[in-house]
Amino acid sequence: MKVIAVDDEPVALDIIRTHAEKIPFISLDASFLSAKDALAYLEKERVDVIFLDITMPDLSGIEFASMLDSEIQVVFTTAYPEYALKGFELEATDYLLKPINFTRFLKACQLAETRLQAPGLKKREEEQALFVKDGHDWVQIKFSNLIFAKAEDNYVDLHETDKHTLTRITLTELQTKLPVDQFIRVHKSFVISRQKIERIEKHQVTVGGNKIPLSKLYRNQLLQNVGKDR
Template sequence: MIRCLAVDDEAYAVKIIADYIQKIPFLELVGTTTSAIEALTCVQQGGIDLVFLDIQMPDLTGIQFLKLCGSKCKVILTTAYPEYALEGYEHDVIDYLLKPIAFDRFLKAAQKAFNILQPASIPMPPVLNTAPTVTEQAATAEYMFIKGESKNKFLRVEYDDILYIEGLKNYVSVFTPQQRLVTYQTLRDLELQLPQPPFYRVHKSYIISVDKIRMVDGNTVYIQDIAIPIGETYRDGFLRMIRNE
């Protein structure tokens, strides 16, 4: 087993990395932290084989972390900034993952880590999706936190208040009866955090709360007076769901 630590100053990003680690049988999640200094302390104490590390963090950047930890562990960088790739590889990182990170790309990086950290005689175990996902964990909660407009600000949003969510590239807008909240995150990443039901993706750009549907008319679903298109890719599954088929 490869003992892993997930490090990112954004809580939702740590949750995604932790969920990915738990899906891969040759990785063991030892801990998560939003503090690079705390992560460095853990590494220096020993027992960490691999760190999934964000670059842009307060107090101590990912590059500074690499210089300080030396050869005590291997590192896979996770970041939204491609310009640090060359410097990262100069510090012998295993891989460089650009956010938003798809699971198949994460798995490829994990396999590279396995080949480096495990003896060649040990076969790589198959990847089985048996660990609880972020979505399954979210089903037991009644709210989530989304990143606010400043770096360390997080807003609590009750699931029951959400009408629908609209995505635009790396931003999403969460609509409630009282307000619209905009956060830097992909719709796919947010979808992984939401309990299903009541949330359902009906379009490449929209997730809705089924509990808030007023009417479905052809290829359009109405929430309050808002008309939301149903994408062709999602139509059949959505109609089966509302028909209880």
């Protein structure tokens, strides 16, 4: 794989260069201290993967990534874990926290290689899941497994077929991240999977074996959508 690295810290680039020299299936063709110089390079050269710092002057890694061709994979590198969600929203292949050790760097390269050998895999995965924060970790929530989401004060409890995850987010914000053709709100505190609806009654809905309250405000909307599905 043809790889470049972009980071405004020379030491960070040295670490990536040292790691890359140990991996036979990648070629670190160039490294840049300036995002603008990297963009100029990309106008002339083909690249498979970019190791990209997030906090840089002039042009941030997030801004840089949003300008790239969708075929180029991005692995974000940063000392700040709070940017992880935004990184995954931009369909990043991986997210490495500094200081980057070799084992973690190798894993990111292997993931990028797998996606390069299976065209379209990255896009399909991103369309079918989202990442949420669970304590200090980030976990993947697959849409196909998600049964319903319940608001709990300033948190949302995500109930999947095999587990549930409590994450700090509002239900309204979560709903903007869910596919509108797969999920629908049925109560001020509940969003459910349309595919997993088993029964609709006057004041409740059965979804994946769970009885969820159905408010009058959302009942007509639910019935209209169910009618469209049929």
